[in-house]
Amino acid sequence: MSHADDDGSVIALWRSRLRRAIQGYDAVLSLPHRREIARELQDEEDLFMLLCFCDMMGIPNPVSDMTLELYPHMLERFHEWHQRQGMPRSPLDGFRCC
Amino acid sequence: MNAIWIALFGAVCFVMGYRFYSKFIAERIYRLDADFQTPAHTYRDGVDYVPTNKWILWGHHFTSVAGAAPIVGPAIAIYWGWLPAILWVVLGTVFAAGVHDFGAVVLSNRHKGHSIGTLANKLIGQRAKLLFLFIILILVLMVNAVFAWVIAKLFITFPASVLSVFIQIPLAVWIGYRVYRHSGSMLLPSVIALAVMYGAALLASEIPLLQIDLVSWFGGAEAPVVGGFNGTSMAFLVWIVVLMTYVYIASTLPVWKLLQPRDYINSHQLVVGLALLYLGLLFGAPEMTAPSVNGEADISWYPLLFITIACGAISGFHGLVASGTTSKQLDKETDARMVGYGGALGEGMLAMIAIIAVGTLFASGTDFTATYSSFSAAGSNGLGSFVKGAGQLAGNLGIPEHMGSTLVAVIVVSFAATTLDTAVRLMRYIIAELGNEYGMPVIARKHVATSIAVIASAALVILPEGPNGFGSGGYLLWPLFGTSNQLLAGITLMLVSVWLKRQGRPVVFTLVPMLFLLVMTLWAMGQQVIFTWSGFGDADRNLLLFTFGSLIMVFTLWILLEASRSFRQGDPAAQQQPLSSDESR
Numbered sequence: 014m015s016h017a018d019d020d021g022s023v024i025a026l027w028r029s030r031l032r033r034a035i036q037g038y039d040a041v042l043s044l045p046h047r048r049e050i051a052r053e054l055q056d057e058e059d060l061f062m063l064l065c066f067c068d069m070m071g072i073p074n075p076v077s078d079m080t081l082e083l084y085p086h087m088l089e090r091f092h093e094w095h096q097r098q099g100m101p102r103s104p105l106d107g108f109r110c111c
Numbered sequence: 112m113n114a115i116w117i118a119l120f121g122a123v124c125f126v127m128g129y130r131f132y133s134k135f136i137a138e139r140i141y142r143l144d145a146d147f148q149t150p151a152h153t154y155r156d157g158v159d160y161v162p163t164n165k166w167i168l169w170g171h172h173f174t175s176v177a178g179a180a181p182i183v184g185p186a187i188a189i190y191w192g193w194l195p196a197i198l199w200v201v202l203g204t205v206f207a208a209g210v211h212d213f214g215a216v217v218l219s220n221r222h223k224g225h226s227i228g229t230l231a232n233k234l235i236g237q238r239a240k241l242l243f244l245f246i247i248l249i250l251v252l253m254v255n256a257v258f259a260w261v262i263a264k265l266f267i268t269f270p271a272s273v274l275s276v277f278i279q280i281p282l283a284v285w286i287g288y289r290v291y292r293h294s295g296s297m298l299l300p301s302v303i304a305l306a307v308m309y310g311a312a313l314l315a316s317e318i319p320l321l322q323i324d325l326v327s328w329f330g331g332a333e334a335p336v337v338g339g340f341n342g343t344s345m346a347f348l349v350w351i352v353v354l355m356t357y358v359y360i361a362s363t364l365p366v367w368k369l370l371q372p373r374d375y376i377n378s379h380q381l382v383v384g385l386a387l388l389y390l391g392l393l394f395g396a397p398e399m400t401a402p403s404v405n406g407e408a409d410i411s412w413y414p415l416l417f418i419t420i421a422c423g424a425i426s427g428f429h430g431l432v433a434s435g436t437t438s439k440q441l442d443k444e445t446d447a448r449m450v451g452y453g454g455a456l457g458e459g460m461l462a463m464i465a466i467i468a469v470g471t472l473f474a475s476g477t478d479f480t481a482t483y484s485s486f487s488a489a490g491s492n493g494l495g496s497f498v499k500g501a502g503q504l505a506g507n508l509g510i511p512e513h514m515g516s517t518l519v520a521v522i523v524v525s526f527a528a529t530t531l532d533t534a535v536r537l538m539r540y541i542i543a544e545l546g547n548e549y550g551m552p553v554i555a556r557k558h559v560a561t562s563i564a565v566i567a568s569a570a571l572v573i574l575p576e577g578p579n580g581f582g583s584g585g586y587l588l589w590p591l592f593g594t595s596n597q598l599l600a601g602i603t604l605m606l607v608s609v610w611l612k613r614q615g616r617p618v619v620f621t622l623v624p625m626l627f628l629l630v631m632t633l634w635a636m637g638q639q640v641i642f643t644w645s646g647f648g649d650a651d652r653n654l655l656l657f658t659f660g661s662l663i664m665v666f667t668l669w670i671l672l673e674a675s676r677s678f679r680q681g682d683p684a685a686q687q688q689p690l691s692s693d694e695s696r
Contacts, residue, residue, distance in 0.1 A: 041170030046371045
């Protein structure tokens with residue numbers, strides 16, 4: 014193997030190490046930021062979930078015809094949501110996700 | 112003595128402490144179990160409970176706990192000479208802070224990632240939780256007042272730093288919007304923001320027109336301005352009003368708009384600051400010119416040293432971070448050793464370089480004595496000395512000293528501002544929690560709780576009067592801040608001890624630092640409350656400090672009585688529902 018190949022692989026090795034170091038550094042600094050963004054998104058998700066399912070909780074929903082069409086797509090998210098709310102099993106009879 | 116030897120001594124002690132003592136604590140006392148399912152896995156929710164790589168978690172924990180406090184305390188405590196300060200930082204970190212931070216992570220990890228306040232409720236009782244909440248409230252109030260004073264003082268002493276600090280606000284808002292709206296990494300924009308800030312600082316240190324020097328705007332330090340205020344007092348008042356208005360806005364905005372991007376930029380500054388100082392030390396190899404022991408001190412080093420250096424040796428605030436966020440992100444229980452104990456070592460390194468920066472600043476011991484002529488002079492001049500000393504260390508890297516000092520002032524102000532932002536926000540939450548607890552929902556509202564927090568903090572920083580009149584008494588709060596911080600650490604160690612005893616394990620390794628800390632802190636506090644602030648004998652009465660000091664003492668003694676009852680008899684509630692070691696399995 015020539016010196017040029019050796020030099021190239023050494024540079025590639027150091028470049029990948031540097032990239033990993035920068036990614037690690039970014040991950041350290043982003044950790045609290047990611048948490049706050051995730052929390053805000055989760056709050057929005059909870060509100061959206063409430064708007065979709067409000068008629069099942071006794072709150073009239075004038076657009077239930079439209080939100081009803083969303084239910085098959087929301088099965089998984091609904092399951093995550095009720096678990097997050099501290100309910101291990103689905104609280105709604107008409108919506109058995111688990 | 113050459114300062115490199117001191118840094119080397121500290122580094123060797125820290126490495127030995129990690130290699131041997133923390134290993135012993137991990138294996139024999141906390142008995143870490145690699146197979147234990149951590150709360151991050153059990154309650155994984157993608158927000159708070161997220162298993163995280165131990166190196167990343169260590170970095171996050173360290174950047175969360177490191178701030179201006181491990182700089183200010185050591186810069187004041189060097190008054191008694193660098194030797195007692197270094198010994199307390201090194202031994203305190205290895206035998207107290209490491210065990211404390213590590214213990215807080217483990218205790219919380221074994222109890223579903225609960226915070227120390229909730230654990231006080233579980234392990235001691237409901238009253239203890241409320242007392243704990245009050246002690247934290249007093250601590251954050253002190254933090255707000257002390258750090259507002261630190262920032263105002265640095266703005267007055269180093270006016271070239273002001274522009275750079277204020278430029279950071281629109282830059283942070285820009286980064287926040289950019290990342291939140293368009294996603295992507297904050298790394299590159301924050302590095303650009305940092306470059307702009309440092310560019311502004313360097314320019315301002317060269318061009319007087321860019322320096323926002325309120326004192327000269329008011330006609331000079333001693334010039335009468337209005338209502339008996341001189342130039343310095345008026346500048347101080349204006350800065351406090353500006354800072355409090357800023358923290359009000361910052362703590363009520365959604366975090367992604369200002370606080371998070373600002374914290375991100377400031378985290379770079381921790382790395383820049385540490386690199387600047389340690390490389391400056393390595394290249395310059397300066398001599399320690401401050402005396403190793405100050406034989407002319409007007410007040411004894413014990414017990415005051417142990418509350419003057421809180422963060423950097425041991426700090427209760429770390430327990431709040433360790434149990435509040437860090438423990439919820441442990442991937443494996445065995446990572447707690449590196450994250451908790453290692454985080455404390457990082458803080459110790461910061462405190463050590465602060466001592467070295469001040470200790471190498473002066474041309475001779477006589478110069479040191481002139482600046483540090485009394486304990487109150489040390490309180491007033493300590494921070495300025497650190498900034499100048501750090502500028503001198505940076506000078507060894509080819510940076511002109513005045514520019515180096517401006518950069519370091521920007522870094523310290525940024526640390527203090529981050530702490531101030533967080534503490535006001537935390538205070539708002541505690542006031543809201545107390546409002547809900549005592550059936551006063553009005554004060555739980557966002558703007559009411561924030562107003563209470565900001566007004567109380569502003570009053571506390573403005574009211575104490577120092578020897579140089581209005582605005583010069585902020586340093587008087589430092590011992591109170593140190594005391595409440597140390598008492599919190601003592602209470603956390605106590606909770607860890609109660610848990611260890613219930614597990615049938617040796618408690619001596621947590622109980623001894625706890626007793627040492629509580630005895631020294633209560634001794635120092637009692638001395639100040641009874642013999643100084645009460646107006647006993649010839650001392651000048653200070654009703655404000657007397658009231659706060661007395662409150663902290665009463666709360667602490669009360670919580671200690673509750674804890675000792677629980678320690679001796681075992682909590683009945685806990686006995687009915689034993690807190691087994693595998694609670695969250």
